[in-house]
Amino acid sequence: MLSGKRIVLGVTGGIAAYKAVFLLREYQKAGAEVRVTMTPSATRFVGLETFASLSGHDVAVEIFPEEAGADEWTRHIYWGEWADLFVIAPCTGNTLAKIANGISDNMLTATVLAARCPILICPTMDGEMYDSPSVERNLKQVQDFGYHVLEPESGFLASGIEGKGRLPEFDSILETSSEIIGSIEAPLTGKKVVVTAGPTREHIDPVRFISNPSSGKMGLAMAQAAQRLGADVTLIHGPVSIPLPEDMHKIAITSADDLFKAIQRFAEADMIVMAAAVSDFTPVEVHDHKVKKGNGESKIELTNTVDILSWLGERKPDHQTLVGFAMETENLLENAHQKLKKKNADWIIANYLSEKASGFESDTNTVHLLNTSGDHTFSGTKSEVAEQALNVIVRAV
Secondary structure (H helix, E strand, O other), X not given: OOOOOEXXXXXXXXXXXXXXXXXXXXXXXXXOEEEEEEOHHHHHOOOHHHHHHHHOOOOEOOOOOOOOXXXXXXXXXHHHHHOOEEEEEEEOHHHHHHHHOOOOOOHHHHHHHHOOOOEEEEEOOOOOHHHOHHHHHHHHHHHHOOOEEOOOEEEEOOOOOEEEEEOOOHHHHHHHHHHHHHHOOOOOOOOEEXXXXXXXXXXXXXXXXXXXXXXXXXXXXXXXXXXXXXXXXXXXXXXXXXXXXXXXXXXXXXXXXXXXXXXXXXXXXXXXXXXXXXXXXXXXXXXXXXXXXXXXXXXXXXXXXXXXXXXXXXXXXXXXXXXXXXXXOOOHHHHHHHHHHHOOOXXXXXXXXXXXXXXXXXOEEEEEEEEOOEEEEEEEEHHHHHHHHHHHHHHHO
């Protein structure tokens, strides 16, 4: 259940914080991707560098760190949507009280408010703290919120006395995490989603063709995001060199006509995401053999390819969500809104080709997600952008 899942691990300022290092490793061994947020007091028990090195990501502590950019102080929003599960282990009585009362004075407690996933709290305390009236009340309150609580175990505590308050064994935490994730039906469960990705090639002869620099990274990111949301995904892709997932149905195509024939088979899908960079023109004549330089014409006659997005928009069934892409070098929003209306799409994801760290072949992107009600802007890695955009689309369906 944990393989491929995304977990935010919250660590608070108790002696059991050191155990969270090993818990992080156990989640990773189970195949999960983990990001860590800590309370300021937790950093007195374990250094930030330890969790950053093991998780491969910066550790979120303060909402407004010094010299922070906008992407850092809004991290709790993105992480709250990114995660499949938020686990707070250990959770001190202080942080429990803040969560129970909606206080968000650090990145961990702010992420609790922003979370759109299940939350698992592992309260860990010393002495008789766990049995105190305030802790009892706060535990009831967070459970009334719908949060999950894994009771601590009994044994020798840091103070030297014996009592209830120890962090549960890792196997117990992982088992509970799996049960929680397994009990949640993803929003696209049972839905058929088709995503197109990469370039098309319009051959002039066996060795020459018209194409574009699309890597397929954005389309693949959209396909993987849909799969994480429970969809049965078919990826229709042009010639790409990026690794493609083995656990996804894939159809390889070359030309725009190939893509059109493939997409016709899935015209009734619940969602179609047209992320491929489809050639607008194709040669009228395709030569069977390589055209020699001395014999070749100085001009190539072109004709329009099928407008696949328009074809889909004209036939779009009521249950279907149709998502198009627009890449522009000028007048981005104006052209994207025109495309949204003209193609009868439900959404358009638009970005500037010339924008820094955006567009073809880049690992990052900045996009505008448009529909008739307004627009959203997302920046980050293409995986992050795909996740954010698809979450908005799914919530609107």
